[in-house]
Amino acid sequence: MKRRIRAPVPLPPSLPLSLAEAAIDADTRLRYRLIHDHLKKAIALGRVSPGLVLVEGPVAQIFGTSRVPVRKAFEMLHAGGLLHTFEGRGYLVAHPDGSVAEPLRAPLSEVTLGLDEAPVALALPSNSERIYHALEAAVSIGIAFGHFRIDESVAAEAFGVSRSTVREALNRLRDLGLIEKSAYSHWLAGPLTARAVAQDYELRMLLEPAALRASQPLLAHDVLTHAYAEIEGAIRDPDSIDADGLQRLETTLHVDCLQYAHNKKLLRTIGHAHMPLTVNHAFHNAFNLHPDVATLTEHRAILRHLLDNDVDAATAALGGHLRAAQERTLKRLKVLAVLPEPDLPKYMQRIA
Template sequence: MVRAMNGTAQVLAEEAEAGLDRSPLYLRIRDVLADAIASGRLPKGALLLEGPVAGLFASTRTPVRQAFALLEEAGAIRRFDGRGFLVGQGRSGPKRVALTAEMLGLGEEAPALRKAPGWEAIYESLEREMVHLSVFGRHRINEVELARARGVGRQVARDALTRLEALGIVEKDERMRWTLVPLDEQRMRDLHDIRVSLEPLALVRAAPFLPPAERRAMTERLEEALAVYPDLSVEAMDDLETDLHITCLGYCPNRELLIALRRARFMLNVSKHIIGVSHRMPADEPFIAEHLAVFRALDVDDSARAAETLRHHIAVSLPKVIGRVAELREAHRPDMPAYAVPATR
């Protein structure tokens, strides 16, 4: 008899099955772009930007960014004095071409690599709502009411909750009811213990596999952000966190280690949904210089120093996050959504 998978296992299985094959999405995006360049469908000098390309592949920008790094390393695209990349080599300026699915071979005869599932349309706002609500204790979540409130089918609502379950934001109680896990100080400390112990190890394992071009691109984004802070969007700040804590560590070949880190990643979501949303940007930038120090160590192949720098960065971030959550709890009252009611164990 086949046992039903728990939420995390289901997410991992679906991620492995996504697309036309099981290779990572960024490699498939790279291959499609490389073929379009080689065939001439993408002309020399064409401007490639992460956002429009991600839209054509129904993906986030992270795998597109990884694909661009590999294409740059191969000489298929190049940087220039502007945002994005240009196809081919040379000194000519950007050729602003309106990218289409057909140019990339993604027309009806070759559909997109990954059809965006329905839950993605509601996920980001739902995650933010859940994170804010978790600050105020445990709540029971009604799946039917959630679907009605968001104007989606029940399966879409369940799929979104399953993703939240994989991050430890919600869980099922002994009666298989969805419950929102409260975000108290002890839980934040527990999750930080996991990150302090495992992220530095994952970084050491990942370092030999991190493409130099992608590492340089991450460093440049940090330098540019540091120069203009606080004139940065919440999305830009989240991208910088993603570069180090998710994309970079994602090159670790120990998949079990990455699975163990998945739930602790929730702490990144807390900062993302509080800084710049419920709170103003801090007067002093919160992490950019610390991330730069990690990449500086990686640049000289000193993975031990990079790991120790990362460990220190995670350790000193804990009081900041605890403080922001405490301020949120004191200064705001949650708007109680129709699908949530306070619960006690």
């Protein structure tokens, strides 16, 4: 079992992984996330028979990839309560209520995996998508240590892509509020201040409860049931939830549960205030941390109220969760402030 790091246990004196190395893993990370999302959707919608035995080799062939990302996707689905281990090889697909089903051994194909069509080598995204996660990781950590200019040319050379590809990825980071473009067309990142974090949370505390209230009548009960079961599994074993797993839980609550609000300007404004979510993901990823139980129980309370059709209690609980999350994020910012600056990629150039 992984060791959990909690305050006041001191954190490492420097980041354990060079952010430049993130680009090496970008393709693998995209693959296991895509496999996970394909299977999660199919299982949640009841397209996969409970008890179906999933093994790495055949699934890897279906998705046109190696076994490594399939293994990671299986581990994530297991952590979310969608798959169970058993005495045989592989994993069993869980019942909709999360219980263990009898093993069902059948040939694995696009049909038995509940896929609408063959994934065709995962339909991997553009080069900008492939480098996006590396850029996001570098910027999310870097802004906690100062003010930086991102050099498109140097980034293009580092990733072996065109400047337009880098620009496309940087535009996505700008949409998240992580970076901005100056009057001279320079990409600027940071510095991340306590004031900026507080302002983002203040905006979210005002707008997210309103978006949840507007979205609640259209939230499918089976989707909420699945989200609740996933949170329950995380609470039972928080050490099984890594940074990516926590980000998925956050996305379920703060994006998926709000997406049915009719006011799209409202949703875009909320999306522009999600910088703390991205920074928290980078923080957990850099130090291999797992979510604290308080965060998970707050999520569970909101989902429970939604399942009970008590929108007043759900929005009140969401507001309380955001206030507590703000306090936790500001504490993490203080921790980062006392650490030595990490080795950032050359395309991130400090501004004096």
